Amino acid sequence: MTSDTQPYQPRRACRSEMLPVRGMQYHLRRWQPAQPDPELPLLVLAHGWMDVAASWQFVVDAFSQAFAQGRTIVAHDWRGFGLSRPAAPCDSYYFTDYLADLDMLLEQLSPGRAVDLVGHSMGGNVSSWYAGARPGRIRRFVNLEGFGMPDVPAERTPRRLAQWMDELRTQREGGMGLAPYAGVEAVADRLQKTNRRLPRDKALWLAHHWAAPDRADGLWRILGDASHKIVNPYIYRADEATACLRAITAPMLAVEASDDSLGQWYKGRYTLEQYHERMQLVPQCRIAVVQDAGHMLHHDQPRAVAQLIEEFLGAP
Template sequence: MYQPLRPCRCEFIRIRTLNYHVRLWGDAQPGTPPLVLAHGWMDVGASYQFVVDAFSAAFATGRQIIAPDWRGFGLSTLPAPCDHYQMADYLADLDQLLDHYAGGAPVDLVGHSMGGNVAMMYAGVRPARIRRLVNLEGFGMPATQPAQAPKRYAQWIDEIRQLERGEMALKAYDDLAGVAQRLMKTNRRLAQNKADWLAGHWARPNAQGRWEILGDPAHKVISAQLFRVDEALALYAAITAPVLAVQASDDSLGMWWKGKYSLDEYHQRLTHVPNCRTAVVQDAGHMLHHDQPQAVAELIEGFLSEV
């Protein structure tokens, strides 16, 4: 099994109505911004362990690295059952997380997938709180039109009923080996030893001894709100931090949306960010921080270390 080079310590902090589970590496250093790592949908903070291990000693030793489990993922469980989640909640959660660990000082922020979308939005909402931002495949969503609203609201209502009937339950597995196989099926590049290690942080046994994914099924309920591109672009335009937008060589965006949204459109949106550059990680898919942690770590470290 994979053995972390830099073991983390874990703690729970009170954020809004729940106890947030947070992984920490290193200690806060005066004058050095914390590095916050935001995971993606149906993932956990532990997902960044391979990248943290790939950082150079000089970089990792000199700063505190923080990786929370978003609400409803990992061990950041809600105090009461929930039937849907809203993106705005992640913004408020992140704001209070930064209060706790950074006070009023700016931080360096890395986000993957959904976490990248949250990071880009937050950097436009609270520009003074972000020193530098790395977006790992946080593409946003396909453009929508107001005329889609009636069907969207109806779909949201219907999916809440489906959740209540148990039709959105996540699959449970007989053992950790089954969870690891699930991870490897989703990501063909994920090595067995890393899958075995991740499985123990990605799932836990239920009362019947079957292993359940640490993700609330309510996350599968579609957002009632349409994705409004004009709002996203206004947030992008408000970002003052330098941004590095990183994508994998596999076109995961094209595979997901099949013509509804393309990398060309995503790159056009990025032109609204005042200070943005792009990079590509070769031989990698959407989980590029698992596929090529050394390359991702080098990109992050080089970008954050620039004067």
């Protein structure tokens, strides 16, 4: 599919940076005002699984001038996504690595001072654990559809470990690659197929940051390591997740979309009601819903999401 639509034009320009983190180079996007206000905390945006830092551009553009003026905003590509690539080939990724990466990033970006943290999906899950493990590091926390997962009984551990080892074998034999695309228009088609609300101009703009042409054959490939598709060897323990939630001291805003993506994923195995019960464990937490939005709510309704973030971070 091709179209005459022009890619989205960002309102707020950012610059690209690389920072050393745990033996690799981490890629950042920084929206830096001409005159940063030293009284304003750094705002950190954490993307979700198989996404990239550029995904936040629409929300950053939707912030009001009053909110954005003087405020430094950064978004990073998690390891194995976007331009943050491990120095050596990696056949498996571990959830705890993201926690340590975030910790090292914040030490460089905001030494000795708490930040405002916004995380989407996987980025929200990582940020939830981090906010409990390092409560003094976070001033306020916004979680966009970072629901966590259903509890996995310990009895399933042997089966999970076997699955992980089987998938490592499959990956080594080249059986878990990511499909290539003929061009940027095809990448935009893929983004719109996944998210029916994503406008064509934004899909085209995202496609240039979500994928890139391969020098060898010219085909476009997603900027995400295929090893992310391998199941984690560790089962998800809800008691560990809730312990981190209880330890969060920062005020927290949990934002969900009206489409109930949780119900679509887990088919009753883990529900919004159960998620809300977990949120009640956070000492200071309120829930907000964005209407006419799905899991990629920061793409679907960037103005509504930006307004919620502004109001929450600016509240007394």
